[in-house]
Amino acid sequence: MSPETALLAATAVHLGFQLVVTTVVYPALAAVTDESWVTAHAAHSSRIAVVVAPLYLTLAAVGLWVLLDADLTAVIWLALAGTGVACFTTALVAAPAHGRLGRDGRAAALMTSLRWADAVRTVGAAVALVAAAVAV
Numbered sequence: 172m173s174p175e176t177a178l179l180a181a182t183a184v185h186l187g188f189q190l191v192v193t194t195v196v197y198p199a200l201a202a203v204t205d206e207s208w209v210t211a212h213a214a215h216s217s218r219i220a221v222v223v224a225p226l227y228l229t230l231a232a233v234g235l236w237v238l239l240d241a242d243l244t245a246v247i248w249l250a251l252a253g254t255g256v257a258c259f260t261t262a263l264v265a266a267p268a269h270g271r272l273g274r275d276g277r278a279a280a281l282m283t284s285l286r287w288a289d290a291v292r293t294v295g296a297a298v299a300l301v302a303a304a305v306a307v
Contacts, residue, residue, distance in 0.1 A: 265292070
């Protein structure tokens with residue numbers, strides 16, 4: 172397998188994951204009652220970590236492989252940038268928002284921040300996949 176093909180596979184899995192979060196996970200979490208919030212959010216956080224950690228480690232490993240072995244064309248850089256936007260948005264916005272939602276409880280401003288971060292991550296993942304497909 173080439174690094175470009177690995178990038179295509181990793182970005183496809185990433186976008187699939189992100190679309191499930193956007194269309195299934197976050198709407199289900201938003202529908203939880205205030206009385207059930209703490210328990211539901213804690214369960215969400217522990218369950219999603221099992222998927223997010225290996226996915227993001229894979230994205231990082233494939234990204235490193237691409238940087239070391241691929242022909243770094245403009246579309247490869249775009250795929251890496253889209254993935255980077257998604258990952259950094261998770262690290263800098265979504266993860267801290269989830270931390271506060273877990274500590275402080277549900278707050279409208281935090282939920283709005285999380286939805287915006289989710290939209291940015293989804294667009295980043297989609298850009299990455301399209302660029303990786305063009306690269307292959």
